[in-house]
Amino acid sequence: MAGKTGLVWDERSLDYDFGPEHPLRPLRVKLTYDLIRSKGILDQNSVQVVKPRPASREEILLFHGEDYVRLVEQYSKKGSGLLDMGDTPAFKGCYEATSLVVGASMVAADEVMSGRLSHAFNPSGGLHHAHPERASGFCIFNDPAVVIAHLKSRYKVKHIVYLDIDAHHGDGVMYGYYDDPAVLDIDFHESGNFLFPGTGFPDEIGKGEAKGLKLNVSLPPSTGDEAYLEAFQQIVPDALRKFRPEIILVQCGADGHMDDRLAHLRLTTKVYTEVVRHMHDLAHELCNGKLLLLGGGGYTLANVPRVWTVAFSTLAGLKPTDDIPLQWSKEFEIATQEDPPLKLYDKPTLDDEKTLKEVRNAVSELQTNLGNEIR
Ligand SMILES: [Zn+2]
Ligand SMILES: [Zn+2]
Numbered sequence: 001m002a003g004k005t006g007l008v009w010d011e012r013s014l015d016y017d018f019g020p021e022h023p024l025r026p027l028r029v030k031l032t033y034d035l036i037r038s039k040g041i042l043d044q045n046s047v048q049v050v051k052p053r054p055a056s057r058e059e060i061l062l063f064h065g066e067d068y069v070r071l072v073e074q075y076s077k078k079g080s081g082l083l084d085m086g087d088t089p090a091f092k093g094c095y096e097a098t099s100l101v102v103g104a105s106m107v108a109a110d111e112v113m114s115g116r117l118s119h120a121f122n123p124s125g126g127l128h129h130a131h132p133e134r135a136s137g138f139c140i141f142n143d144p145a146v147v148i149a150h151l152k153s154r155y156k157v158k159h160i161v162y163l164d165i166d167a168h169h170g171d172g173v174m175y176g177y178y179d180d181p182a183v184l185d186i187d188f189h190e191s192g193n194f195l196f197p198g199t200g201f202p203d204e205i206g207k208g209e210a211k212g213l214k215l216n217v218s219l220p221p222s223t224g225d226e227a228y229l230e231a232f233q234q235i236v237p238d239a240l241r242k243f244r245p246e247i248i249l250v251q252c253g254a255d256g257h258m259d260d261r262l263a264h265l266r267l268t269t270k271v272y273t274e275v276v277r278h279m280h281d282l283a284h285e286l287c288n289g290k291l292l293l294l295g296g297g298g299y300t301l302a303n304v305p306r307v308w309t310v311a312f313s314t315l316a317g318l319k320p321t322d323d324i325p326l327q328w329s330k331e332f333e334i335a336t337q338e339d340p341p342l343k344l345y346d347k348p349t350l351d352d353e354k355t356l357k358e359v360r361n362a363v364s365e366l367q368t369n370l371g372n373e374i375r
Helices: 011-015 027-038 066-078 094-114 143-155 171-176 225-243 269-286 304-315 326-336 353-370
Strands: 005-008 047-050 119-122 160-164 183-190 214-219 247-251 291-294
Touching: 005 094, 005 304, 011 027, 011 094, 027 304, 027 326, 047 094, 066 094, 094 119, 094 143, 094 247, 094 291, 119 304, 143 160, 143 171, 143 247, 143 291, 160 171, 160 225, 171 183, 183 225, 214 225, 214 353, 225 269, 225 353, 247 269, 269 291, 269 304, 291 304
Parallel strands: 005 047, 005 119, 119 291, 160 183, 160 247, 183 214, 247 291
Antiparallel strands: none
């Protein structure tokens, strides 16, 4: 934990806004930043705030196609139109807003690669559904996918771990690098039988040179902390030690948290603490601590700021107290018209025999499919 941990933040990060009726509200990111600040975490010597910059057109083209980028530019000027089948509407300035999200993740990557920071978190990032030629699931440009391309081209990185713990399958990243042996992609998500985008099954293990490097852990709805962490331990440390990454990216979507408005898992702050702690320790063991944390989904406003505050603190080696500052609670009530959460941490969730068995089956099915493929 020698170096500093960065939080990429700027008010302009809130420009990624589909309007007040859309579930992906930038208020989630604002409330996260304010909770982190009000807990005194930004006053710690080990923590630093860094400003994002917009990604350039050339950088976006590292992953996205020319025609699609031009379409986003046109719709962005017009301020209307749909960028996919209906979930992702264009808005005025959406090109600039999504370029800033991508740029924020690139700043995080550059700070960590240069050694100026050990770890960095971009809460506005993690837009993992966008495909090279189209938007999807509230994601216009895919910041983790652009960052992976940037790490390969700018820094010649040959071993990148991408772990995705969003409740939804990170299809844009996984299929974008499905045959790329430079990317070990491990994705824990609620089964595609129940949730968008309907992909990410245990038989999807990559192709060609990358066979055995795409790991899908497809979880039943209602999976709690106990079953989740058991599956995590069975899969992640071994896979990472065999792969030997030079840098680790974690898409830390908060929609796996219980009571999320769009998903059905039952995770608590315990999972986010444990997953980030393990990834942090593995990063120090395997790649000089190089670890990027990105945001993602999360649609219940009382949960997302707590999940990301806990995740960021753990990344920085801190353990904040359980209380929620009064000033933040007031801001929350005014902004959301909802009751504020009373505590930072949740009571961990256990699992019944049926769920434990289903999750164990998902793990063993994946392990059987991987067979000797994993190296
Ligand atoms: Zn560290
Ligand atoms: Zn999600």
